[in-house]
Amino acid sequence: MQHETLDVDVLIVGGGPAGLSAAIRMAQLQQQAGGEPLSVVVLEKAREAGAHMLSGAVLDTSALNELIPDFRERGAPLAAEVSRDDVYFLPQTSQLRFPLIPPPLRNHGNYIVSLQALVRWLSEQAENQGTDILTGFAGQHVLTDGDRVVGVRTGDRGVGRGGEPKSSFDAGVEIRAKVTIFCDGVRGNLTKELIRRFALGRGREPEQFAIGLKELWDVPRGGVTSGTVIHSMGYPLRHEEFGGGFVYGLPGGQISVGFVVGLDYKDPLFDPHMAFNRFKQHPLVAALLTGGQMLRYGAKALPEGGWNTVPRPYLDGALIAGDAGGFLNSMRLKGIHLAMRTGMLAAESAFEAIRAEDTSARGLAAYQEKIDRSAVRAELYPVRNVHQAFGFGLATGLAFAGFSMVTEGRWAPDVRGHAGHRRMQTLRRYYGGRPTSHIASNATAIDRQRTFDKLTNVHYSGTAHEEDQPVHLLVHSEVCSSICGPEYGHPCTRFCPADVYEIVEEAGRSRLQINASNCVHCKTCDIMDPYGVITWVPPEGGGGPQYGGM
Amino acid sequence: MILVLAEQRDGHLNRASWEAVAAAQRLAAGGPLSVAVLGGSVESACVELASAGVGDVLEVVDPALEAYTPDGYVAALAQVIEAAQPSAIVLAHTYQARDFAPALAARLNRPLVTDVVGITDTTEGRTFLRQMFHGKLVADVRPTGNGPFLITVQIGAFRADQMRTNSTQSKIVRTPVVIDRSAIRQTPEAPFREAKQAVDLGQATRIVAVGRGIKSLEQLPVAQALADALEAELAASRPICDNGWLPMERQVGSSGQTVAPKLYVALGISGAIQHLVGMKGSRTIVAINKDADAPIFEVADYGIVGDLFEITPALLEELKK
């Protein structure tokens, strides 16, 4: 098949904070340096920039301040300045408030934001500078010439469920660039391909992830004043599970409530979404949500592994920035400013390499040096082992975190990490003999007022996809009907926060049914499946969640 | 005086015209009504209307009105309204009304509120309820000014059986109009029926929908039988269509059709919100499900907790009587 081609200087894959910061930075460099203008294109799979963006979020404005110093005057949507920080430890139904806020969790000077609104604003800034943001285009394949990355091919559109072209068929386009900056997010499908093909993870610890679930609530008689940031540990997680909850107060009586769970839990019957429900049932949180209404729901994975798990972020013709490269500080629970900063540094490296006419790995290696000299390393290196230490349990993790904090990461031995999905134990091993049912071990009552079943929640994510298209979750489903049930009890039905995976008993066999159009693009299944047989690829461009206000 | 515009085709009165009369009576609150009928020859429709005794029947006939055209009807009605000077004009929200009422309103430069589902009396006068945003919201709307206005009423919103009739026959008044045939710009051909290629759930007045409770493809005939007995269309919740047991066009819900029939029977449907948003506007909802906690019961008018494979045959028996 003939594919239309487009030749540009720089292709940025992903219109999130990393990609858009890269685009804005490129335009700035262009303006400063003058000369032949570089053509820059951003690909974004969502219908509009921001639609697939979800985060707590508390923003450290350091990177934004450097990128767009007059961000306030330009109307950057910073919902509320943090006025109050609270950290709680929740042992069962009671609560223990930390008298002192641990430094990483101090948010003085930071802002509570909606990442969707921030990204929408960033896209406007980028467009005003003349950058083309192509929304509704999903990157499907990395284009290479030998070992050199030369661009990306977007997915075909207008393909029917059985793979046949419909009358509206529009073949994917090949966008060829001198430098491609991959900002395709946590467990980005293209970055994953790069890591595999070019062994970018060699010499690094295995990547580690967590899943974050979040709801936006309207609570008119404000349980939480605007600007309040609450973080919690403990309930409903056990010592063997990593994670915690958050509640942020937004203006206008809105509340952002969410829960993060490490995707390295042992109990195969554990359900992260149920943990989120339980969190909302805790008296502390329940009181804050009283009289309110859930407006929106969403879920997304987070890269939790830290500095030692970041793959080599440069190769012939390509750079990796943002969550795709794992640039997130799991101690501070912040990644947006690091995504923005790495995006900016990637833009600078790309710009210099193109001007110097050397966009090989050697020409782009300056990116690593820039990262090493920047606030990115300064921030991530000292806490490089924290997530790995939690692998030994809550107490060890906290102790290690404290130690790292005090010593600023010096003298800390590098802790070996683990790929999270390998930690999931079989039913036999965890339960000593198989349980008779596969009901979630942490199931709780669903009242559809405060706690919700996944299907109801998914409705509030605004997720919609073209119905008549091939299923975008590639699963080697032989294991589903053979060994997975007895070994793990079909954990995909529990770790997916959107009810995509269902096991149907048909004629005495278990069959996997994939409800693809519920998918919120969180990537958890690609990460957590114990057999590693699920591959997420982007569905037809334009489809996915609509995370207004998230 | 409130003027009702009745609708006829081939001399037969459209039943929805009675609903317009009921709505007009509500609006008139005891005041006088007139009912206009347009066409080439509409005697039997006029007689039928007159026998209800609800008000003067204006027989507006002209060869130019034999076949319906918006130009012809607007020209005729502009004259009728000019002569009758009604305070309001009421018609049913039919396909025909949607074709000419806005043109009439624009010609007269008078407000038109369409698809009205309720009439509210306030100290400042009458306001009208109509749905907006795909049924997600209900709006309370007031026509501007104190002059005459037009409303079309949603089919089924005002019940024909709530119309007050009178034993005294009304007068039939021949109302002449002058129509310049050459000014009619539409040339219609005869309406025709087409073999249904596609399912249109949006037009169905009754729907029987199946969900997972139907268990297997082989059991579908149970639901089809009920649909046939009720003269209803068969529809389904998402999982049934995903399985390929029924085509996508029969899906009701956020990823399928939104429907609001007179009667919606949900068989073995749990009532996930994705389905509810597609049917909760239905006038009467009957839910049959094994699970007493199924969310479908929250929107149902009548609920039966039970086995649909036992209840449905019993219903079929009962309907035969």
Place this chain on the structure above:
Amino acid sequence: MKIAVCLKQVPTREWQPRLLDDRRWIREQDVSYEMNEPDAYALEEGLRLREKHGGEVVVCSAGPTRVQQMLREALARGADRALHVEDDSLASTDAFVSAGALAAAMSDERFDLVLTGLQSDDQGHGQTGVVLAERLGIPHSTIVIEIQVQAGTDGSAGAGPGGAGPVAAIRVKRELEGGWFQWVAMPLPALVTIQSGINQLRYATLRGIMAAKKKEIRKISRPPGLEASQQILSLALPTRTKHTEMLSGSPPEVARELVRRLREEAKAL
């Protein structure tokens, strides 16, 4: 053929209603917008007619600044240029004002054919197209699922000089109740309102998006003297006034009870 397609930008299907404090309109913050679905089908129909008969497709919209994004998308799908009556007040106004604004922008262009969606997914009056036809002084037909263009006596498909009669005409298939249809012929210029789902919508291709950047969007301000025909006094979520009647008993008993109630109470049978 010079074809105009009128487009409206409405909240996406997935939008969860939130109202302003005075309940006179919706809270527009956090709302995502898209092209009104029936209008998208009207645009597709317009593009297909241009492919078949030549000419140009001009998209028109009356609304606030954000409407530009929708017009760009229409241009990316293949429309040639756009007219935008730009004013914030046009976001929440009624059909008389919308039609009046569009008529003012369109009247001196002398379009052969004007296409609109049959109604909008926001207020859904179903009037704008027909009122626009009246304001432009052209005939109309509504809820159309097919259009045939009939060439004029000189083989062209455009409005001829006055007095000699129409050079070309169209024949449109109207949808009626209950599976009935009707063909209606009209001279050009004419306006047609289009039913949803009549064709398969095309994507805005990459080439189309790039080309759209160079296409003209002409902005016009809201003409004076347009008055609304009606006001929204308040908006509300539909409340459930009905109560669920749970029926119990043996299958024959509940069946009998249900049928009785459906006949007598609900009058649904």
